[in-house]
Structure formats: structure tokens, C-alpha cells
Amino acid sequence: MKTSDLDLASRYFDGELDQAQKEAFEKRLLSEDHLRGLLEELKGLDISARELEIYKAPEIKFPRIMGARYGHIRSRIGPFLAGVAAAACVLVGIGMGTGIFKTPSQELRTEAFRIVYYAPGADSVSIVGDFNDWSNEIPLMRRDKGGYWIADFRLKPGEYRYVLLVDGEERAGDPMADYVIDDDFGSKNSVVRIGL
Amino acid sequence: MEEGHFRSEYEQVSGQLYTFLLRTLGDPDLASDILQEAAYRAYRSRNQFRGDSSFKTWIYRIAVNTMKNHWVRSNRERKWFDEVLDTQSVETPSPERIVFGKESTSRLSQALMMLEEGYRAPFMLKHVDGLSYSEISQVLDIAENNARVRVHRARNALRRLLREDVS
Structure with a gap:
């Protein structure tokens, strides 16, 4: 069996020959038993493969992600932004008062997570991730003229993927992330582990 | 993608996807774990799904990425999706690789x-899951021609194995 015949039969089987090649191959099929046999083998292989048993998948219980309760502040950039952390606590306090956040007794434990990104010259920085089902971009606040942008979150312990957008353009990865991973669209997601 | 739509789409492919993972990994517990993680990831990312590819292609790609990440975490060296194909065809099988034989009497399965x-994964995606070469290239993150060559080599290897079995 010539390798070229194997290639040819395989491409014929896949419907990838152009019209002229297809006609030439079919002409050879009429007179060459080994080609017909090869084609039959390929067809038989395909039929057998399609008849392989399909197993029942184990049941998956899909998660709920968001919740709220107080934990410790997890700062990504150290004490020089402690003032901002305090401001965030005030905001959380306001949120409690207005019912935006639920009390500790109402929800499972969560931890604070601060995202900090350095983007001097940017007009806007935002974040989107699986902590909000990738549904809406959440803007980061400009820290000062030094180029730092921040946002605070409260998340249940777990691993969270996100991307940062600077002036609406996706950035490859957050250097402050725990690690960066391929996403499922040919790009990169940053990953942070909260409370693990 | 709405949650109900996601669940409906997932239910349609979950059996095939689990079977793909099971036959690729040869380990029911690991296949179940990978499926669980992949399903979570897909669920959490469902609002990112824009329909540029089929749902099936998309979630298979997530599952394959989950497998790759599992291997990275467990420090297992894998070269099976490298762009550069081995110069040799398919390695000579050894008995210890037959981990599925107990569960199926199918000669092809074994x-x-x-x-x-x-080689196994591209073959299954083509012949069992019915994906095109373009879709296989998306799922495995390899060039389309690479997918084509791998399927072709798998077919030839299987032909040889099945002939040996008969003889």
C-alpha cells in the first residue's frame, strides 16, 4: 500500500479533494481493489467509532458565586493605600446601612479583595470576571495622579478569573494576579485565589 | 447566554463530553473531576459565549484547557498538542496502556x-463527536492541518491494530 494512496483515500473520505482529484480517484476505484478495500476500511472505522458507547455524565451542580460578609482586608499593594482601604470600609458601612450588603449572619463568609492596576495615562480601567458572571464591566477608581487604579470586592473563598480593560481594550494579564491562564477564547485570564 | 439556555445546551453534550474525557484520560474519577471543573468554568463564563463557534466546540475547548491546566498543576509533561508533530507515526502500544478493556468488549474501543x-483525542473528536477539522483545531488549539494529520495517523494506526487483532 502506497502512503500516497492512504493520504488520497483519507482525503477522499473526508470530502477534501477538489473536483478533478475526486474524479481521478473515483476512476482509479473502478479498477484498483486495494483502493476500494482501503476506503471500506475507513468507512468501517467511522461506523464503528460512531457506535461506541456514550456514557452518562455525572450530575453537575452549578455554583452560585456572590455573597457578602466581612472578613479581613486583603491588600494587593501594601500599607500606602491603607487610607483607601479605610474609605472602602466606610463605603461598605454605608452599603450595610442601605441594605446593599447583607449582615454576617445572613450570608456565608466572604473576604475582601482589592484589585490594583497601574495604568498611567489611562482614561478608564475596568474589570470583568466570573465573580459577576462576566456580565458587566466594573470600573476601577483612579487612586491619584501616580497612575494607580483600584476597586474593592467581597468574595466567597474560591478561585476567580478576570480580565482588565484599559480604555476599553483587554489587557493580557494582571501582573498582580496569582497566576495567568489561557482562557477559552484564545486570550489570557488573570486568576486570583481568595481565602484558599 | 441565559442560565436555562446554558443548561439545555450542556445537557445535550454532557454525555459525549464525559465520554471524550473518559476515553482520553482512561480514568473515570479524573474524567469526572475534569468535567466538573470544565462545566463550572463554562457556566461562569457563559455570558462571554458569543456564538462565534458552536456551544459544543466551545465547551470541549474549555474541557481540553482544563485537562491541560490539570497536567500543568500536576507537573505531568505532555506534548500531545504541540504544533510540531513527532516524526514517528504512533508509538508501539504496550499492554499497560489498555485501561479501558475491562469496560468494553469493543475491539475498536480497546x-x-x-x-x-x-492521536486518540483528534480521532475521537472527528469520528465519535463528529467535529470538523476546523472545530478540532479550535478545541485542541492546534493548526487545522495538524489536526488533519493526527486523525489520518490515528486511522492508519487503528487499521493496523485491528488487522493484527484479526490475524
Whole structure:
């Protein structure tokens, strides 16, 4: 069996020959038993493969992600932004008062997570991730003229993927992330582990 | 993608996807774990799904990425999706690779488990899951021609294995 015949039969089987090649191959099929046999083998292989048993998948219980309760502040950039952390606590306090956040007794434990990104010259920085089902971009606040942008979150312990957008353009990865991973669209997601 | 739509789409492919993972990994517990993680990831990312590819292609790609990440975390060296193909065809099978034989009397099923994952997965995606070469290239993150060559080599290896079995 010539390798070229194997290639040819395989491409014929896949419907990838152009019209002229297809006609030439079919002409050879009429007179060459080994080609017909090869084609039959390929067809038989395909039929057998399609008849392989399909197993029942184990049941998956899909998660709920968001919740709220107080934990410790997890700062990504150290004490020089402690003032901002305090401001965030005030905001959380306001949120409690207005019912935006639920009390500790109402929800499972969560931890604070601060995202900090350095983007001097940017007009806007935002974040989107699986902590909000990738549904809406959440803007980061400009820290000062030094180029730092921040946002605070409260998340249940777990691993969270996100991307940062600077002036609406996706950035490859957050250097402050725990690690960066391929996403499922040919790009990169940053990953942070909260409370693990 | 709405949650109900996601669940409906997932239910349609979950059996095939689990079977793909099971036959690729040869380990029911690991296949179940990978499926669980992949399903979570897909669920959480469902609002990112824009329909540029089929749902099936998309979630298979997530599952394959989950497998790759599992291997990275467990420090297992895998070369099966490298762009550069080995110069040799398919390695000679060894008995210890047959981990699926107890569960199936199918000759093809057993022969499949004697292939390297790098050939087994593309073959299954093509012939069992019915994906096109373009879709296989998306799922495995390899060039389309690479997918084509791998399927072709898998077919030839399986032909040989099944002939040996007969003889």
C-alpha cells in the first residue's frame, strides 16, 4: 500500500479533494481493489467509532458565586493605600446601612479583595470576571495622579478569573494576579485565589 | 447566554463530553473531576459565549484547557498538542496502556486506548463527536492541518491494530 494512496483515500473520505482529484480517484476505484478495500476500511472505522458507547455524565451542580460578609482586608499593594482601604470600609458601612450588603449572619463568609492596576495615562480601567458572571464591566477608581487604579470586592473563598480593560481594550494579564491562564477564547485570564 | 439556555445546551453534550474525557484520560474519577471543573468554568463564563463557534466546540475547548491546566498543576509533561508533530507515526502500544478493556468488549474501543492521547483525542473528536477539522483545531488549539494529520495517523494506526487483532 502506497502512503500516497492512504493520504488520497483519507482525503477522499473526508470530502477534501477538489473536483478533478475526486474524479481521478473515483476512476482509479473502478479498477484498483486495494483502493476500494482501503476506503471500506475507513468507512468501517467511522461506523464503528460512531457506535461506541456514550456514557452518562455525572450530575453537575452549578455554583452560585456572590455573597457578602466581612472578613479581613486583603491588600494587593501594601500599607500606602491603607487610607483607601479605610474609605472602602466606610463605603461598605454605608452599603450595610442601605441594605446593599447583607449582615454576617445572613450570608456565608466572604473576604475582601482589592484589585490594583497601574495604568498611567489611562482614561478608564475596568474589570470583568466570573465573580459577576462576566456580565458587566466594573470600573476601577483612579487612586491619584501616580497612575494607580483600584476597586474593592467581597468574595466567597474560591478561585476567580478576570480580565482588565484599559480604555476599553483587554489587557493580557494582571501582573498582580496569582497566576495567568489561557482562557477559552484564545486570550489570557488573570486568576486570583481568595481565602484558599 | 441565559442560565436555562446554558443548561439545555450542556445537557445535550454532557454525555459525549464525559465520554471524550473518559476515553482520553482512561480514568473515570479524573474524567469526572475534569468535567466538573470544565462545566463550572463554562457556566461562569457563559455570558462571554458569543456564538462565534458552536456551544459544543466551545465547551470541549474549555474541557481540553482544563485537562491541560490539570497536567500543568500536576507537573505531568505532555506534548500531545504541540504544533510540531513527532516524526514517528504512533508509538508501539504496550499492554499497560489498555485501561479501558475491562469496560468494553469493543475491539475498536480497546484499540483506541492503545493510541497515544495526542492521536486518540483528534480521532475521537472527528469520528465519535463528529467535529470538523476546523472545530478540532479550535478545541485542541492546534493548526487545522495538524489536526488533519493526527486523525489520518490515528486511522492508519487503528487499521493496523485491528488487522493484527484479526490475524
